[in-house]
Amino acid sequence: MKRDEPSRGLTRRRFLEVGAAAGAAATLQTVTPRSLSGGPAFGTRPAVLDGREAEVEISIQEVRWAVDGRERRAVTMNGSVPGPLLRLREGTEAVIHVRNELDEPTSVHWHGLILPNGMDGVPGLNFPGIAPGETFTYRFPVQQAGTYWFHSHSGFQEQIGHFAAMIIDPAGPEPDPADREHVVILSDWTFENPHRIMARLKKHPDYYNNQRRTLGDFFADVSEQGLGATLSDRLDWGGMRMMASDVSDITGSTYTYLVNGRGPDDNWTGLFTPGERMKLRFVNAAAASFFDVRIPGLPLTIVESNGQPVAPVEVDEFRMAIGETFDVIVEPGEDRAYTLFAEAMDRSGFARATLAPSEGMEAEIPPKRERALLTMADMGHGGHAGHDMGQMEPDDAMDHAGHDMPEPEPMDHSGHDMGAMADMEHGPALRAPGTLPDDQMHGPDEHGAANAGVAMMATSRLHEAGIGLGSDGWRVLRYTDLAAREVRPNFRAPDREIELHLTGNMERYMWSIDGVHFRDAEPIEVRFGERIRLTMINDTMMNHPMHLHGMWMELENGRGDRIPRVHTVNVKPAEKISLLFDADALGPWAFHCHVLYHMDAGMFRIVHVVDPTMADQSGRHGDVA
Numbered sequence: 001m002k003r004d005e006p007s008r009g010l011t012r013r014r015f016l017e018v019g020a021a022a023g024a025a026a027t028l029q030t031v032t033p034r035s036l037s038g039g040p041a042f043g044t045r046p047a048v049l050d051g052r053e054a055e056v057e058i059s060i061q062e063v064r065w066a067v068d069g070r071e072r073r074a075v076t077m078n079g080s081v082p083g084p085l086l087r088l089r090e091g092t093e094a095v096i097h098v099r100n101e102l103d104e105p106t107s108v109h110w111h112g113l114i115l116p117n118g119m120d121g122v123p124g125l126n127f128p129g130i131a132p133g134e135t136f137t138y139r140f141p142v143q144q145a146g147t148y149w150f151h152s153h154s155g156f157q158e159q160i161g162h163f164a165a166m167i168i169d170p171a172g173p174e175p176d177p178a179d180r181e182h183v184v185i186l187s188d189w190t191f192e193n194p195h196r197i198m199a200r201l202k203k204h205p206d207y208y209n210n211q212r213r214t215l216g217d218f219f220a221d222v223s224e225q226g227l228g229a230t231l232s233d234r235l236d237w238g239g240m241r242m243m244a245s246d247v248s249d250i251t252g253s254t255y256t257y258l259v260n261g262r263g264p265d266d267n268w269t270g271l272f273t274p275g276e277r278m279k280l281r282f283v284n285a286a287a288a289s290f291f292d293v294r295i296p297g298l299p300l301t302i303v304e305s306n307g308q309p310v311a312p313v314e315v316d317e318f319r320m321a322i323g324e325t326f327d328v329i330v331e332p333g334e335d336r337a338y339t340l341f342a343e344a345m346d347r348s349g350f351a352r353a354t355l356a357p358s359e360g361m362e363a364e365i366p367p368k369r370e371r372a373l374l375t376m377a378d379m380g381h382g383g384h385a386g387h388d389m390g391q392m393e394p395d396d397a398m399d400h401a402g403h404d405m406p407e408p409e410p411m412d413h414s415g416h417d418m419g420a421m422a423d424m425e426h427g428p429a430l431r432a433p434g435t436l437p438d439d440q441m442h443g444p445d446e447h448g449a450a451n452a453g454v455a456m457m458a459t460s461r462l463h464e465a466g467i468g469l470g471s472d473g474w475r476v477l478r479y480t481d482l483a484a485r486e487v488r489p490n491f492r493a494p495d496r497e498i499e500l501h502l503t504g505n506m507e508r509y510m511w512s513i514d515g516v517h518f519r520d521a522e523p524i525e526v527r528f529g530e531r532i533r534l535t536m537i538n539d540t541m542m543n544h545p546m547h548l549h550g551m552w553m554e555l556e557n558g559r560g561d562r563i564p565r566v567h568t569v570n571v572k573p574a575e576k577i578s579l580l581f582d583a584d585a586l587g588p589w590a591f592h593c594h595v596l597y598h599m600d601a602g603m604f605r606i607v608h609v610v611d612p613t614m615a616d617q618s619g620r621h622g623d624v625a
């Protein structure tokens, strides 16, 4: 394994060195990758916090961070974007001291980790948060292996740099050994204040789509960014026009897309020796961006999803929802550079890096593709028509029985009466575990003013690559391609089904679940030991990457007892999906959309696992957010 490259001086280090460096770092220093290093090599490997045998220390600091030559304030872990790579080992205990050097509260949430409730890091829900000047010690058993990440669960800190990757080495042998590996963290960077982004979306939800900016906005930008930057923004993006109902509500008009903290011009480079088997550990740590990832010239073999081994799938491109991770094996045989290309789903920009035998090499950047357009199916008026049969393969053994329903007349809402069937708790026996849900007409409940444009028909779309993908003539990953590497033991049927609607009113930038903002919602209560089928119906025309803390979800994609485990799953517009989870962890857990701005707007619930035999188990410390 060539995980580290001694020639670069970034050899595997123990906590002591890194902890000392963190302690010495001053706040508000200017950290530019190139100026620090005196060459472009810095940042090629992230700093590593090795928590496998020792305690580690993370300091939350404000620094000036430069992207493609421009600077803004960033909230960081140990002074870098992304923060240091954290390495843990399955079967050990992690001890992580997090010191808050900001003048505002902060937190660290361990995305995808199974741990005691009090260590999950959601302020107001699992702990009080970390006050300025305080140190909070996270201490938990490491019970899993794979690629994960961690980030702030406070305000908009995640948007401005507070995220990092975590690799957990297995207690036993590595399931997919490689000659070399690189962590590839994708993110979206903005020079705007995220509170301002949110305020703009509240006023004009299509602000970042149609570039409709007022003279006042222009002068505000000039005072914040300077005249040159403002004009350059306008020139770069002035030609872009998008529909109000486009696929992303925040776009490349404000975002620069990053690989490992580097903009497209900075061009992060991952080295290889031709002929090596290389593992790329991808993390989508963006606040609001989905990425379509490919490396032209290299087939991509997906071996892990959400940190869990999956049966290897070879594709040419895959979409990453926010919060997802994928491990990908590539074998570059030629002595040349390859472009690692991660296009924003709405085609408004891209993150770019290079895999090469030596620094400074570059390969071609693929031409811009047509931007994705919403279809009738995305608006829930397509029924069968929305299923791109061209992507289906004859060997797809999924149950498509439900897809044979006649197409509804687009404007005929009489079908809504069928919604009475939706109350599954009192309905017939639940369908077999691991199978795909049937299509469903929307019921009469429109979920109130917080919901608009309800999709009439929700369908299973796991066999679709996603909006704007799958028509380029190459292989694209679909959720139905994912199968757990091993058969799941004791795979059993759910005890109960809970149905949730993902709702929103784009015109008012309101996002909710079942039409109710988080602040007005009761927790979803489940009993310890229950096996729950969680069915989600996306009533909106946007994608929502839904993330459950503290417990694995099993995505029912038709693979029976080999359905994949996930911590995050994307729900497409007008899609109906279902997941199984065992309520095996007591306490209140966060469940939310991982679009930071959707979560902030109210698309959030508490899933509270209670033991009816115990008295007080609220574990709450006040209001969340």
Ligand SMILES: [Cu+2]
Binding pocket: 511, 543, 544, 545, 593, 594, 595, 598, 599, 603
């Ligand atoms: Cu969302």
